[in-house]
Amino acid sequence: MRWVILSDVHGNLQALESVLERLKKEDPVDGYAFLGDALGYGADPNPCMEILREVCGPWVLGNHDHGVLGLTDLSYFNLEAREAIQWCASNLDFSHRIFLESQPLVAKRDGFQLVHASPRCPEEWDYLFTYRDAQEAFEAMEGEICFVGHSHIPLVLQQDPEGNILALRQEEVELLPDHRYVINPGSIGQPRDGDCRASFGIYDAERRIFRTLRVTYDVSEAARRILKVGLPSSLAHRLFWGS
Numbered sequence: 001m002r003w004v005i006l007s008d009v010h011g012n013l014q015a016l017e018s019v020l021e022r023l024k025k026e027d028p029v030d031g032y033a034f035l036g037d038a039l040g041y042g043a044d045p046n047p048c049m050e051i052l053r054e055v056c057g058p059w060v061l062g063n064h065d066h067g068v069l070g071l072t073d074l075s076y077f078n079l080e081a082r083e084a085i086q087w088c089a090s091n092l093d094f095s096h097r098i099f100l101e102s103q104p105l106v107a108k109r110d111g112f113q114l115v116h117a118s119p120r121c122p123e124e125w126d127y128l129f130t131y132r133d134a135q136e137a138f139e140a141m142e143g144e145i146c147f148v149g150h151s152h153i154p155l156v157l158q159q160d161p162e163g164n165i166l167a168l169r170q171e172e173v174e175l176l177p178d179h180r181y182v183i184n185p186g187s188i189g190q191p192r193d194g195d196c197r198a199s200f201g202i203y204d205a206e207r208r209i210f211r212t213l214r215v216t217y218d219v220s221e222a223a224r225r226i227l228k229v230g231l232p233s234s235l236a237h238r239l240f241w242g243s
């Protein structure tokens with residue numbers, strides 16, 4: 001099986017469409033898994049939801065999706081994120097809200113686990129920034145591979161049979177026998193690693209390869225849309241910086 005792994009679209013239609021266009025040049029895949037945060041920050045939550053619902057399954061909720069549904073307290077978010085969540089909650093179609101309400105925080109498929117933030121207490125939305133965070137994630141995860149989003153930074157964490165963890169940043173990673181992996185494909189709609197291109201991954205379960213791909217998209221149009229609907233201008237500007 002070959003899986004496309006998508007995360008953190010955040011209502012950025014221009015980025016999502018460019019990713020799907022790019023995938024037409026790849027060998028056929030068997031499925032699309034989505035790691036959450038369809039909503040928040042961007043100006044086009046409804047068109048993004050329509051596309052994601054058509055192509056993706058399994059699907060897990062992100063903290064911004066959870067915030068829009070009123071399930072995570074908005075005091076958790078910074079001012080701009082909160083404003084975008086409130087705007088999204090008033091503009092999201094009911095059908096998408098009902099769909100999201102039925103989605104889980106953790107899912108399993110084809111030998112891998114999916115969770116937005118960390119497999120340790122997924123509803124606490126922890127970031128995996130330190131060695132200790134990574135250790136806790138490996139302790140809590142089930143199975144050999146767990147895909148995560150949330151940080152918007154592409155990263156492969158590899159744990160050897162003795163429990164030592166390495167952070168790998170190369171584009172293509174061969175998954176070794178007897179090792180375990182926590183893998184972040186990066187963000188489609190708001191990359192934060194200084195590279196403004198949309199980021200996503202392809203996991204080939206037979207060849208045991210995970211690949212991170214980057215795609216340029218019309219950042220100016222995504223930023224223009226954010227300003228047009230009246231969301232905070234910082235949300236438009238940060239797209240150009242990949243921050």
Ligand code: ZN
Nearest residue numbers: 008037062150
């Ligand atoms: Zn996010």
